[in-house]
Amino acid sequence: MPFNLKKIPAKVEAFRYHIVKSSMPFSISRSIPELWRQRRELTRRKQTIGLVPTMGALHAGHISLIRQAARENNSVYVSIYVNPTQFGVKEDLNSYPRTWNNDIDILKELCQQFEHEHRDFQFMTVFAPDTTTMYPGLPPTSEIAGDGSFVTITPLATLLEGASRPVFFRGVATVVMKLLNIVQPDKVYFGQKDIQQTIIVTRMVEDFHVDTEVRVGPTIREEDGLAMSSRNVYLGKRRRAVGTVLWRALQAAAQAYAAGRTKRSELLEAAQQVISSMLESQRKLGPRKRALFEVDYISVAHPSFMTEVEDIDRRKGAVLIGAIKMLPLEDVQKGEDAGLGDGVSPVRLIDNIILQGEGNVKSGDEVTP
Ligand SMILES: Nc1ncnc2c1ncn2[C@@H]1O[C@H](COP(=O)(O)OP(=O)(O)OP(=O)(O)O)[C@@H](O)[C@H]1O
Numbered sequence: 001m002p003f004n005l006k007k008i009p010a011k012v013e014a015f016r017y018h019i020v021k022s023s024m025p026f027s028i029s030r031s032i033p034e035l036w037r038q039r040r041e042l043t044r045r046k047q048t049i050g051l052v053p054t055m056g057a058l059h060a061g062h063i064s065l066i067r068q069a070a071r072e073n074n075s076v077y078v079s080i081y082v083n084p085t086q087f088g089v090k091e092d093l094n095s096y097p098r099t100w101n102n103d104i105d106i107l108k109e110l111c112q113q114f115e116h117e118h119r120d121f122q123f124m125t126v127f128a129p130d131t132t133t134m135y136p137g138l139p140p141t142s143e144i145a146g147d148g149s150f151v152t153i154t155p156l157a158t159l160l161e162g163a164s165r166p167v168f169f170r171g172v173a174t175v176v177m178k179l180l181n182i183v184q185p186d187k188v189y190f191g192q193k194d195i196q197q198t199i200i201v202t203r204m205v206e207d208f209h210v211d212t213e214v215r216v217g218p219t220i221r222e223e224d225g226l227a228m229s230s231r232n233v234y235l236g237k238r239r240r241a242v243g244t245v246l247w248r249a250l251q252a253a254a255q256a257y258a259a260g261r262t263k264r265s266e267l268l269e270a271a272q273q274v275i276s277s278m279l280e281s282q283r284k285l286g287p288r289k290r291a292l293f294e295v296d297y298i299s300v301a302h303p304s305f306m307t308e309v310e311d312i313d314r315r316k317g318a319v320l321i322g323a324i325k326m327l328p329l330e331d332v333q334k335g336e337d338a339g340l341g342d343g344v345s346p347v348r349l350i351d352n353i354i355l356q357g358e359g360n361v362k363s364g365d366e367v368t369p
């Protein structure tokens with residue numbers, strides 16, 4: 001197991017609150033009518049639900065969101081569904097990490113802990129639908145011109161991540177809307193790591209009058225600052241070490257802001273210095289040892305619209321956001337830890353820092369001058 005969840009003894013009287021058909025506080029559901037029945041019963045009993053949408057391959061970032069959901073609600077739904085419509089035709093849908101057994105072990109153990117820690121905790125349900133359940137009309141398409149019922153949030157979905165992954169946010173908005181209609185949660189939880197996703201979902205919830213509150217949890221990081229991500233398993237040792245460059249570049253820009261700079265050019269220059277120096281040192285190492293990368297974008301973005309900001313208004317703040325592509329490893333050595341997939345495919349890393357506007361509440365990685 002990649003992390004240690006503290007084991008607690010099973011409670012003898014564990015199941016006294018349960019309204020789900022099974023006698024367990026933990027259940028797995030693949031059926032929408034079943035969830036709707038549960039939802040009606042919970043509404044009747046004035047019980048609250050928190051939903052954490054995931055694509056599985058759970059790590060400490062997901063767990064932090066699930067813990068937050070358990071603190072703030074009586075019951076927690078975790079969806080595990082690798083949504084095909086958010087992957088472009090050339091993206092990694094087929095190779096996306098799938099670790100079902102490990103995910104379920106983690107969730108069962110968390111569920112036990114919640115029973116112990118939260119007096120009002122009722123149950124955890126894992127919603128793991130198949131694709132015909134989620135897309136009952138047409139088969140899901142990854143083509144931008146493909147047919148189907150989609151939610152599009154423009155221009156937000158066309159910027160930054162959306163510029164590089166044209167179907168991505170259409171797929172995300174569509175599947176999240178489906179999940180919200182299925183679970184009807186009081187609160188829904190997303191991680192700051194995918195900040196543009198949180199802004200798009202917030203916009204969607206507001207524009208479509210969805211009766212839920214969008215909650216954003218802080219980015220959980222490895223000790224050296226790398227944002228946890230299900231895709232990190234593909235990095236391997238060489239690319240893993242160099243991958244922190246994005247976080248360090250964003251931090252350099254944040255430090256420039258804290259030191260009084262507000263212009264985009266000044267902040268990006270600080271970030272670029274970190275990038276250039278890392279690239280230079282990697283190039284010198286030669287193909288056996290180096291891990292090269294390309295910067296997709298590093299941006300100073302408006303905190304609600306994700307448009308480029310030329311000069312930050314300190315009252316409003318901004319988001320420092322970036323994406324890099326770790327390139328396939330060259331000259332992999334026998335016995336080298338090249339990561340899952342042997343270092344053959346590129347790995348996309350994203351990250352961000354919120355430069356908090358003055359007067360707003362701070363959290364997580366946010367920086368104030
Ligand atoms: N390091 C993290 N800290 C906090 N939340 C995170 C972190 N990584 C992912 N999340 C959140 O977990 C939820 C599910 O994300 P997902 O299952 O895509 O995992 P992921 O690690 O982001 O995978 P990917 O490799 O696709 O980026 C999203 O709301 C996402 O923002």
Ligand SMILES: CC(C)(CO)[C@@H](O)C(=O)[O-]
Binds near residue numbers: 053055081086175194
């Ligand atoms: C929100 C989400 C579960 C939708 O598939 C996915 O985009 C993710 O895991 O961040």
Ligand code: BAL
Binds near residue numbers: 086194
């Ligand atoms: N974490 C967002 C899902 C994706 O990048 O595909």
